[in-house]
Amino acid sequence: MNEYGWLGKLNWDSLVFSKLITDPSVSEFVASTAGSIVIIATVAILGLLTWFRVWGTLWSEWLTSTDHKRIGIMYIVFALVMMTRGLLEGMVMRAQQAAAPDGFLYADHFAQLFSTHGTIMIFFVAVPFVVGLVNYAMPLQIGARDVAFPVLNQISLAVTVASGILLMVSLVVGEFSTGGWSAYPPYTGGDFNPGVGPDYWIWAIVFSGAGTTLTGINFTVTIIKCRAAGMKFFRMPMFCWTVLCSSILMIFAMPPLSVAALMLGFDRYLDFHFFTNDLGGNMMNYANLFWLFGHPEVYLLVLPAYGIFSEVFSTFSAKRLYGYKSLVIATMSIGVLSFTVWLHHFFTMGQSPTINIVFGIATMLIAVPTGVKVYDWMATMYRGRIRFTTPMIYSIGFLILFVIGGLSGVILANPTVDFQVHNTLFLVAHFHNVLIPGVLFGLLAGYNYWFPKAFGFRLNDKLGRWSAFLWVLGFMLTFFPLYGAGLLGMPRRSFSYMDLTFKPYMLVAFVGAMVVLCALISLVVQLVVSLRDRDKNRVPVGDPWDGRSLEWSIPAPAPSYNFAELPRVTDRDEFTEAKEQGRAYLAPKVYRDIEVPKNNPLGFILCVLSGILMFALVWYIWWLALISAVAIIVAVIASTFRWDSERVIPASQVQEDTEKWLEQVKKSRAVGRDLENTPANVGYAKLEH
Amino acid sequence: MNGTPSTSNPSVNPGQVPGAIHKDPDMVIFGFWVFMMSDLIFFGVVFAIYITMIGATAGGPGPRELFDFGSLFAQTMLLLTSSLTVGIATVTMKHQRSQASFLFWVVVTLILGLGFLTLELYDFSQMAAQGGVPQRSGYLSAFFGLVPLHGLHVSFGCLWMLVLIVQICKVGMLDIIKLRFLRLALFWHFLDLIWIGIFSVVYFGGWVYG
Numbered sequence: 001m002n003e004y005g006w007l008g009k010l011n012w013d014s015l016v017f018s019k020l021i022t023d024p025s026v027s028e029f030v031a032s033t034a035g036s037i038v039i040i041a042t043v044a045i046l047g048l049l050t051w052f053r054v055w056g057t058l059w060s061e062w063l064t065s066t067d068h069k070r071i072g073i074m075y076i077v078f079a080l081v082m083m084t085r086g087l088l089e090g091m092v093m094r095a096q097q098a099a100a101p102d103g104f105l106y107a108d109h110f111a112q113l114f115s116t117h118g119t120i121m122i123f124f125v126a127v128p129f130v131v132g133l134v135n136y137a138m139p140l141q142i143g144a145r146d147v148a149f150p151v152l153n154q155i156s157l158a159v160t161v162a163s164g165i166l167l168m169v170s171l172v173v174g175e176f177s178t179g180g181w182s183a184y185p186p187y188t189g190g191d192f193n194p195g196v197g198p199d200y201w202i203w204a205i206v207f208s209g210a211g212t213t214l215t216g217i218n219f220t221v222t223i224i225k226c227r228a229a230g231m232k233f234f235r236m237p238m239f240c241w242t243v244l245c246s247s248i249l250m251i252f253a254m255p256p257l258s259v260a261a262l263m264l265g266f267d268r269y270l271d272f273h274f275f276t277n278d279l280g281g282n283m284m285n286y287a288n289l290f291w292l293f294g295h296p297e298v299y300l301l302v303l304p305a306y307g308i309f310s311e312v313f314s315t316f317s318a319k320r321l322y323g324y325k326s327l328v329i330a331t332m333s334i335g336v337l338s339f340t341v342w343l344h345h346f347f348t349m350g351q352s353p354t355i356n357i358v359f360g361i362a363t364m365l366i367a368v369p370t371g372v373k374v375y376d377w378m379a380t381m382y383r384g385r386i387r388f389t390t391p392m393i394y395s396i397g398f399l400i401l402f403v404i405g406g407l408s409g410v411i412l413a414n415p416t417v418d419f420q421v422h423n424t425l426f427l428v429a430h431f432h433n434v435l436i437p438g439v440l441f442g443l444l445a446g447y448n449y450w451f452p453k454a455f456g457f458r459l460n461d462k463l464g465r466w467s468a469f470l471w472v473l474g475f476m477l478t479f480f481p482l483y484g485a486g487l488l489g490m491p492r493r494s495f496s497y498m499d500l501t502f503k504p505y506m507l508v509a510f511v512g513a514m515v516v517l518c519a520l521i522s523l524v525v526q527l528v529v530s531l532r533d534r535d536k537n538r539v540p541v542g543d544p545w546d547g548r549s550l551e552w553s554i555p556a557p558a559p560s561y562n563f564a565e566l567p568r569v570t571d572r573d574e575f576t577e578a579k580e581q582g583r584a585y586l587a588p589k590v591y592r593d594i595e596v597p598k599n600n601p602l603g604f605i606l607c608v609l610s611g612i613l614m615f616a617l618v619w620y621i622w623w624l625a626l627i628s629a630v631a632i633i634v635a636v637i638a639s640t641f642r643w644d645s646e647r648v649i650p651a652s653q654v655q656e657d658t659e660k661w662l663e664q665v666k667k668s669r670a671v672g673r674d675l676e677n678t679p680a681n682v683g684y685a686k687l688e689h
Numbered sequence: 690m691n692g693t694p695s696t697s698n699p700s701v702n703p704g705q706v707p708g709a710i711h712k713d714p715d716m717v718i719f720g721f722w723v724f725m726m727s728d729l730i731f732f733g734v735v736f737a738i739y740i741t742m743i744g745a746t747a748g749g750p751g752p753r754e755l756f757d758f759g760s761l762f763a764q765t766m767l768l769l770t771s772s773l774t775v776g777i778a779t780v781t782m783k784h785q786r787s788q789a790s791f792l793f794w795v796v797v798t799l800i801l802g803l804g805f806l807t808l809e810l811y812d813f814s815q816m817a818a819q820g821g822v823p824q825r826s827g828y829l830s831a832f833f834g835l836v837p838l839h840g841l842h843v844s845f846g847c848l849w850m851l852v853l854i855v856q857i858c859k860v861g862m863l864d865i866i867k868l869r870f871l872r873l874a875l876f877w878h879f880l881d882l883i884w885i886g887i888f889s890v891v892y893f894g895g896w897v898y899g
Contacts, residue, residue, distance in 0.1 A: 148716055217723045225716040251723060255731040263738070263834060272823050272830040273747075274738070280745030280827025285738055292734075637852055643863065 008620035009196060014174045026104040030092065035172040064599040066150035067560055068135050071157050073454060075132030076447070078161055082124040085168075087520055089117040091513050094478070098510035100496040100503075110495035111178035112197070116167065118181025119201060123208050124164045126301045126435070129443045131156075131215050134243050134304055137450055138219065140551035140558065141237045143228025143567045146597065148221040151645070154603030156211040156218070162611035163208035169615065170200045177201040180493065182294070183264065185275035185286050190268045196618050198268065203614040205261045209254050216250025219243055228550070230569035234328070237549040237572075238314075238321055241328050242307030245335040246300045252339070253296035260289035287349060291342035299338040302434070303331060305442025306373060309398060312391040312445050313377050315545050317384025318673065318688070320573055323376035330369035330376075337366050347418045356415040363413035370406060374399065385688075387673055389545075390464030394445035397472040398437045405433030408483065426486025432479045441471065444523075452544045452683070456557040457534040461677040463526035470519035477512025481505040539683030540664050546673055546685035548573040553584060555661045556683055561594040561649055564658040579687060585665045587658060591651040598647045602639045606632060714868055721872045725879050728842075732883055735835045736890060742831035743898050749825040752899035755816045756892055764808045765888055768843075771801035772881040775874050782870065788862055792854065795870075798877070799850045802843055809840050828899075832891065839887055842880050849873050 012018055016035040020028040049055055062070055093113050096103045105113070139147055147153050170176045177197035179188040188198040223244045227236070236244075264286065266272040273281040314321040321327070343351065343359040377399060386392065408430040412418050421427065444467075452458045485505040490497060530537065542556040550567055551558070553575045565588035571577040578584040609632045616625035670686035671678075743752075778794035813833075816822075823833035850873065856866055 148712075148720055213727055217720060217727060220723055221716060221720040225713065225719060251727045252730055255727060256734050259731060259734045259738070266823075266830070266834065270823065272834070273825075273827040274830050274834070276827075278747075279749075279825070280742065280747040281830070282741065282745065282827060285741060289734060289738075633848075640852065640869075641856070643860070643865070 004620050006621075006623070008616070008622070010173070010619045010621065014196075014619075016172055016175075025106070027106040027109045030105065031109060031171075038168050038171050060599065063604045064601050066146070066154055066597040066600055068139050068147045068150065068153060069454065069558060069560075071153050072132045072135030072137075075128045075135060075157055075160075078157075078164060079125050079129035079132060082120050082128070082164055082167075084520065086117050086120040086125055087516065089113045089120075091517055093117065094506075094510045094513035096495060097497075097506045098503075100506065101498055101500075103496050105495060107495045108175075108178055111180075111493070112176045114493050115177045115180050115183075115197075115201070116170070119204070120164075120167060121435075122181060122297070122301075123205065124160070124167065126439050126443075127208070127212055128160055128164075130246070130301055130304045130439075131160075131212070133308070133443065133446045133450065134219060134246075136454060137446070137551055138240055138243050139222060139226070140453075140554070140562060141240050141549050142223060142226065142231055143550050143563060143569060144222060144226040145562050145566070145594070147218050148226055149218050150597040151600050151602060151639075152214055152218050154600060155606055156215040158603040158607035159207045159211040159610050162607045162614065163204040163211075165611055166200060166204050166207075166614045166618070170197075174200070174618070182290055183261075184290075185264055185267065185283055186277050186281070188264060188268075189276055190271070191276065198264070199618040202261050202265045202268070203617055206258055206265070207610055207614060209258045209261070212250050213254040213258070216247040216254065219247035220251060223247070228567050228569055230567075232569075234325070235569055235572045235574070237307075238310035238324065238327055239304070239307035239549075242303040242310075242331050245331050246303045249296045249300040249303075249335060249338065253293045253300060255293075256289045257293035257297075260286055260293070263289075284349065287346050288342070291345040292339075294345060295342045296335075296338040298434070299334055302438045302442075303334065305398075305439045305446075306331070308442045308446040308449070309377060309395045310380075311549070312395045312449055313380045314573075315449075315547055316387050316389055316392040316395075317381045318546065319380055319384040320548075320576075321376070322379035322382075323372070324572065326372055327376050330372045333369040334366060337362065337369070341366065344413060344415075344418070347415045348422050353415070360413050360415045360418075364410055367406060367410050374403060385673065387676070388465075389677065390448040390459070390461055390468055391445035393465055393468040394441040394448075394471070397468065398441045398445075401437035401441075401472070401475065402434065405430060405437060408433060421486055423491055424486035425482040425490050425492050428492045429479045429482035429486055432475075432482075436471075436475050436479070441468075444468070444471070449545070450551075452537075452539045453542065453551055453556050453558060455534075456538055456540060457530065458537040458539060458544055458677070458681070459530045460526050460533065460537075463522060463529055467519055467522040467526055470515055470522055474512050474515030474517075474519050477515055478509050479512070481508045481512070485509075536679045537681075539681060540661070541668050541683035543575075543685050544676060544681055544683045546676070546688070548576040550574055553578065555657075555664075559657055561596055561654065564588050564591065564654050579685070585662060587662055591655040591658070593651050594649045594654060595646045596649060598645055600639070600642075600645070602635065605635050609635065717868055718871060718875070721875060725875070728879075732835075732838070732886075735831075735838060736886065739831040739835050739891060740894075742828050743895055745827035745831075746829070746899070747826040749829060750816075750819055750821050751828065752892070752895035755819060755821040756896055757812060757815060758892070758896075760808055760812050760815075761888065761892055764805050764812075765884065767801050767805040767808070768881055768884050771798045771805070772878055774798045774801065775877045779871070779874050782862070782867060788857065791862070792857060795850060795854060799847055799854070802847045802850070802877075806840060806843055806847070809836070813837070832895075835891060836887060839880065839883050842876075842883070846873065846877055846880060849876070 016031050020032040049058065062074060065071065092105070093110065096105050096110055103110075135147070135153065139145070167176070174196040177183060177188060177193070177200060179193065179198060179201070183198060183201050186192060188201070223236070223240060263272070263274040267274050267276060267281070273279045275281050275283045275286045277283075310321055310327065340362045341359055343355065344363045347356050347360075377395075408426070412421065412427065412430055448459055448464050482505070485502050488501060490502045490505075539556050542554055542558075543552040544556070545552070550569070553567070554563060567574070575584065609628050613625055613628040613632065616622070616628060665684060668682045668684040669680070670684045671681045672686045672688055675681060774794050775798045778791055778798065781791045781794060821829055823830045853866060853870055853873065860866075
């Protein structure tokens with residue numbers, strides 16, 4: 001380690017642009033463009049923030065906020081930014097394979113693309129998007145003032161964002177890992193990969209993984225300990241059940257990943273022999289640890305999406321959720337089963353057939369509770385008053401496409417079939433088929449569904465539907481051809497191929513990728529148009545969709561203390577029940593002072609410090625790593641010397657807000673479901689059956 | 690949750706301001722249990738790796754050459770006694786004995802913890818002197834992945850104790866500090882349990898099967 005200077009491995013050649021100068025090729029041009037986008041976007045954002053003089057607001061309202069709603073929104077903004085990058089990388093890869101055998105990227109560059117694409121989409125899009133929506137909606141649904149540990153929540157966000165920034169930095173300085181999102185050693189070990197790439201992966205995974213574990217603890221405690229009076233477990237909205245299950249998965253499934261990544265780090269930094277080829281290292285330990293995390297991770301992501309679909313189906317069919325208890329049992333069964341199937345990710349790596357069969361059967365069993373859910377959702381829609389709003393289109397698209405993805409999973413669960421198609425594009429098609437309709441559609445449905453609650457105005461439904469249809473179409477065009485190419489034997493992750501049989505499939509997939517790009521653009525357009533028209537689409541009363549759970553019983557946007565008076569729950573569809581019995585929109589009998597957590601700079605400080613720490617570790621800048629690690633410990637200890645962490649919102653303030661809102665309710669005209677996407681909808685739903 | 694904190698936890702006697710507890714103490718303690726559950730999985734996974742690596746000595750020194758059971762016995766006694774003293778400190782706090790006697794037992798615990806760490810580091814240096822370094826073999830990597838992980842937890846506990854001692858000297862036994870100490874005590878007992886696992890699986894199991 002002494003061969004490096006005081007800046008470690010860092011020098012001018014680490015910059016992505018220097019490679020373009022020494023080797024002016026298309027591949028390096030693409031890399032430099034990506035790096036420039038990061039730099040330009042950063043400068044532009046900082047410049048705009050300064051120009052509009054919003055630093056103060058940003059600091060006091062957002063960066064130091066401990067409000068679960070603000071933290072949730074920041075998570076989602078972060079996830080959408082990362083999604084843009086991950087999606088563009090997907091486009092470039094599709095273009096490369098469509099152009100093959102005359103591609104324009106170097107093999108290593110292509111390998112970096114699929115490694116970052118996978119890492120980003122799982123850890124920095126799906127996870128933060130899920131965590132963001134849960135942060136926003138779950139405490140409101142259970143009638144709580146905040147999550148159990150607001151500062152911890154802030155810290156989780158801080159380390160996740162710092163890791164995401166590290167991935168962005170890897171576009172400009174140095175290179176990323178070429179080992180795929182699963183980073184199997186010994187390929188990612190020091191012998192075969194002495195560069196900084198795998199180190200970027202390791203530290204991003206370790207820090208964001210720690211954040212996710214803490215989030216899981218926070219959500220579990222919130223659901224178990226912070227429910228409103230009368231909110232029994234079996235009165236919780238389905239979304240909260242799925243979140244509980246998913247949080248338990250976070251607690252149990254993240255540690256194996258952290259252990260695997262740290263051990264890989266020990267191998268690389270300190271010459272340990274956990275996973276090396278020589279001196280007793282054992283790579284299979286890594287494979288087992290990684291997938292011991294990896295498989296529950298899939299359910300950790302998809303279960304909250306199931307919860308969102310349950311809310312959407314029930315709300316937009318104006319019916320109570322069908323088979324609530326069976327859905328709860330199915331959710332929990334999936335949670336348990338998810339820990340019994342990890343070996344199906346490496347059927348071909350040398351176990352005995354008996355073991356493969358056990359894990360194959362366990363894998364197929366998961367289809368049973370999932371099937372129960374699909375039938376429950378269909379039965380929820382049956383004879384309901386269905387409205388084809390944006391969330392509903394995502395949900396129905398999910399229902400149809402996810403069944404196909406699930407079935408291809410059952411096919412792969414058979415070890416004999418898996419031996420034929422493993423490591424081909426068939427697998428790639430399968431997991432995109434479950435992750436895009438399953439997770440992403442759910443998240444986008446949730447984004448459209450809860451947006452009015454968060455910001456006080458509805459998103460444009462027409463553009464939303466356009467976007468949803470483009471996502472469905474784009475997904476089908478991109479990934480259905482991959483099933484075919486996979487069955488023909490095209491390996492995944494190949495940057496080129498000589499067999500032109502694959503070419504037509506790749507061309508169709510490329511067209512599909514362009515449609516997905518249009519879908520992304522239409523999301524942006526939807527947001528911009530909705531922002532422009534926000535005054536027409538405001539829903540101050542707070543219930544634009546004739547909602548059924550507690551989050552719709554408060555104003556939109558929700559006040560910082562959530563509820564003027566904590567609700568008493570008597571039914572599963574509490575707000576629907578309240579509306580029917582005339583208990584909705586009543587003033588509390590007594591207004592009380594409300595304690596909410598004070599703002600805290602700790603999260604922001606840890607974000608900066610852990611970002612510096614990770615960068616220093618990647619580049620072997622030991623003095624900087626030491627300073628930032630000590631600074632992190634000092635910052636945490638110093639924060640324990642804050643004796644008063646709460647501030648009081650006086651009863652008079654609560655009374656003023658609530659009376660103003662109730663005045664608004666009285667003035668407003670109730671609107672039926674048919675008019676919910678017109679400016680007449682101010683969030684006051686008419687009682688209809 | 691609803692404004693007034695519950696008083697059902699017998700070890701906390703709320704009432705003082707500032708540093709009053711704004712949250713249900715039960716919830717805070719429960720949150721810590723959940724954290725320990727996650728930490729236990731972390732340890733469990735590293736234990737599993739260790740077990741698979743027994744025998745992967747690649748011709749290097751193994752358990753029979755490296756382990757010094759005399760020193761290990763002393764470490765075990767130090768840690769178990771520290772668990773007793775942290776328990777006495779908890780009882781002292783619960784029955785609202787003098788702050789001095791409470792601090793006395795915390796300091797005793799801290800000293801025992803530091804004694805444990807000193808002996809452990811001495812052991813590691815002895816092992817290194819005989820060529821037992823993690824770079825030598827997969828087995829030794831697994832050993833040095835697990836045992837120092839526990840040591841790191843103990844060091845963290847010691848730092849936590851030190852911070853609490855400073856805080857108590859500065860502002861007295863605020864409720865929030867009592868609650869922090871309760872969690873520290875839980876953590877300390879947890880580390881004791883892990884050590885018993887390490888003694889039985891890593892040292893004793895390694896010696897038998899290595």
